[in-house]
Amino acid sequence: xxxxxxxxxxxxxxxxxxxxxxxxxxxxxxxxxxxxxxxxxxxxxxxxxxxxxxxxxxxxxxxxxxxxxxxxxxxxxxxxxxxxxxxxxxxxxxxxxxxxxxxxxxxxxxxxxxxxxxxxxxxxxxxxxxxxxxxxxxxxxxxxxxxxxxxxxxxxxxxxxxxxxxxxxxxxxxxxxxxxxxxxxxxxxxxxxxxxxxxxxxxxxxxxxxxxxxxxxxxxxxxxxxxxxxxxxxxxxxxxxxxxxxxxxxxxxxxxxxxxxxxxxxxxxxxxxxxxxxxxxxxxxxxxxxxxxxxxxxxxxxxxxxxxxxxxxxxxxxxxxxxxxxxxxxxxxxxxxxxxxxxxxxxxxxxxxxxxxxxxxxxxxxxxxxxxxxxxxxxxxxxxxxxxxxxxxxxxxxxxxxxxxxxxxxxxxx
Numbered sequence: 001x002x003x004x005x006x007x008x009x010x011x012x013x014x015x016x017x018x019x020x021x022x023x024x025x026x027x028x029x030x031x032x033x034x035x036x037x038x039x040x041x042x043x044x045x046x047x048x049x050x051x052x053x054x055x056x057x058x059x060x061x062x063x064x065x066x067x068x069x070x071x072x073x074x075x076x077x078x079x080x081x082x083x084x085x086x087x088x089x090x091x092x093x094x095x096x097x098x099x100x101x102x103x104x105x106x107x108x109x110x111x112x113x114x115x116x117x118x119x120x121x122x123x124x125x126x127x128x129x130x131x132x133x134x135x136x137x138x139x140x141x142x143x144x145x146x147x148x149x150x151x152x153x154x155x156x157x158x159x160x161x162x163x164x165x166x167x168x169x170x171x172x173x174x175x176x177x178x179x180x181x182x183x184x185x186x187x188x189x190x191x192x193x194x195x196x197x198x199x200x201x202x203x204x205x206x207x208x209x210x211x212x213x214x215x216x217x218x219x220x221x222x223x224x225x226x227x228x229x230x231x232x233x234x235x236x237x238x239x240x241x242x243x244x245x246x247x248x249x250x251x252x253x254x255x256x257x258x259x260x261x262x263x264x265x266x267x268x269x270x271x272x273x274x275x276x277x278x279x280x281x282x283x284x285x286x287x288x289x290x291x292x293x294x295x296x297x298x299x300x301x302x303x304x305x306x307x308x309x310x311x312x313x314x315x316x317x318x319x320x321x322x323x324x325x326x327x328x329x330x331x332x333x334x335x336x337x338x339x340x341x342x343x344x345x346x347x348x349x350x351x352x353x354x355x356x357x358x359x360x361x362x363x364x365x366x367x368x369x370x371x372x373x374x375x376x377x378x379x380x381x382x383x384x385x386x387x388x389x390x391x392x393x394x395x396x397x398x399x400x401x402x403x404x405x406x407x408x409x410x411x412x413x414x
Contacts, residue, residue, distance in 0.1 A: 003133055004166050005118055005141045006125035007208050008063040014109060014216035015092050016102025022216035026092065029064055033089035036070060036081040043075035062123045067112045068271035071122060071264065080265075082272025084112045106218040107238050111275040113212060114143040114242045117258040118169075121267040137169045137258070143246065144168060144256045145213055146239045149229070151178050151327035152185075154236055158227040160184070161213075162206060163191030171257045178327060247357065253330075254357075329361035332379040346383035348390075348405035353383075360387040366397055389413075 013025030028049070035045045042061075046054040061079060065071040069085035081089070088108050091101060118124070118137040129137075145165055149156045156165070164177045184191065210229070214220035219235045222228070231239070246255035261267035333356040337344050343352040344359045353359060362380040365372065380402055382390060389408060390399045400408070408414070 003129065003137075003169055004127050005137075005209070006127055006129055007212060008059065008066045008123065008125045009208055010059055010063040011208065012109075012211040012214075012216040013064075013067075014102075014218055015097055015105055016099070017216040017218060019216065022211075025060070025063075028060055029069060029085075030089050030092050032061070032064065032070060032079060033081050033085060036078045039078050041076055042072045042079055045079065062125070065122050066116055066120070066125065067109070068115050068268060068273075069112060071268055071272075073264065080268070082268055083274035084108060084115075084272050087275055088112070102218065103234065106215055106235075107241075108275050109215050110219055110238050110242055111245075112272075113215070114140060114146075114246060115271045115273060116140060116142055117267075117271065119258050120271065121261065121264040133169070139168055139171055139174075140256055140258055142212060143243065144171075144174065147243060147256060148174075148178060148181070149231070150236070150239065150243075151330075152181055155228055155230045158206065158210070158229070159191045159193070161209070161229070162193055166209070171253050174253055174256065175330075328374050328376055329379065330356070332361050332376045333359060333381060335376065336381045344381060346386055347380050347402060348382055348386040349409045351383045358383075360384055362387050362390055362399075364399075364401075366391075366399060385413075 011019075011021050011025060013029055014022040015026035015030075017023055017026075031049070032045065035048065040048070046057045049057050052060075061070070061072055064085070068082055069088060070079045070081050072079050088105065091104055091108065117140055118129075119135050124134055145156065145161065148165055152160075160181050164180050168174065168177050183189075210222060213229060214222055217232075219232060219238060220229045221232045223230070243255055259270045261270070333344050336347075336359075337356065339345075340352055343354050344356045345352040346359065360382050362382045363374070364378055364380060382405075386405055386409070390405055393399055
């Protein structure tokens with residue numbers, strides 16, 4: 001198989017990256033965003049980036065379009081700044097660029113990349129693929145690669161990426177791709193580099209793929225000696241939040257599937273969508289608004305009448321969390337579904353649902369008890385209600401057993 005995910009031939013942008021190239025690309029994006037707001041046509045804008053040639057400016061527009069940040073609709077109209085592009089340019093233009101803002105930028109760019117599709121509007125990038133391959137590929141490439149990393153001990157070797165990962169065309173083949181890599185690791189196999197036949201060498205193209213996957217080194221770290229990508233501190237939390245916001249995690253692979261589109265504007269409704277509110281649960285703004293609004297009632301004061309307070313602020317923070325592997329939960333739900341005519345069933349109350357995401361994989365031995373090797377048989381499939389009840393005990397390390405849960409259900413769930 002020679003199919004390879006295409007990408008624009010330019011490094012990733014990031015306003016808080018260590019590399020000057022990533023910061024330069026970010027500054028160029030910010031300048032394009034300003035021209036878009038000012039109503040400068042695409043044709044005229046290409047002459048404002050001296051000493052860049054017009055073809056160099058077009059390459060940058062193609063790269064930013066791949067990220068869903070902006071796109072061109074013709075030479076006589078301004079480039080279109082998407083909602084997520086607006087979010088990023090606003091973040092960059094709001095005062096000094098602090099470490100907190102760098103984390104926010106990483107989250108926004110991870111979200112933007114998660115919406116990228118192989119079957120996308122405008123230039124498909126390089127290596128070139130056929131029209132049939134482009135339209136038949138139903139994966140979101142970067143989101144898929146990150147999900148594979150989560151399922152493979154949170155790391156990915158470049159030979160694995162250039163081999164089975166970059167050749168993955170169908171979400172239906174995702175589990176087989178993970179199994180192939182896992183088996184190769186167990187046997188010490190190294191995947192050979194596929195021959196793409198493209199004019200640009202695979203070695204050069206891999207630099208651009210790695211730049212995007214790592215979000216300019218802010219989401220993933222690259223070990224050049226081992227040729228291995230691993231999550232940077234906080235990176236795993238960002239990716240898990242993005243996948244969950246896209247409707248994934250667990251056995252639900254639907255988040256990895258490309259969306260259908262009819263024209264360029266329709267494509268960028270998804271590709272350029274604003275960063276979803278769910279991500280704010282994991283990465284949140286350090287500038288917290290006071291709980292008590294000016295003139296409000298202090299916490300603990302006697303209540304009288306209908307009190308109010310300020311809520312809904314977007315707050316970004318890095319949080320420590322217990323590491324888990326989504327593939328084992330997905331496999332447990334898959335096995336459960338084979339036993340219930342394709343539906344996933346709660347093992348306590350027998351509630352069933354066709355969507356695996358509606359069910360939880362419950363660890364019989366809580367993850368809070370420490371590091372362990374988790375087998376599929378160590379999990380119970382529970383509905384959210386039964387799962388919450390299982391953990392409503394006086395000892396966080398001693399959840400209810402399946403026998404106790406079934407007794408609770410049989411007695412009317414008191």
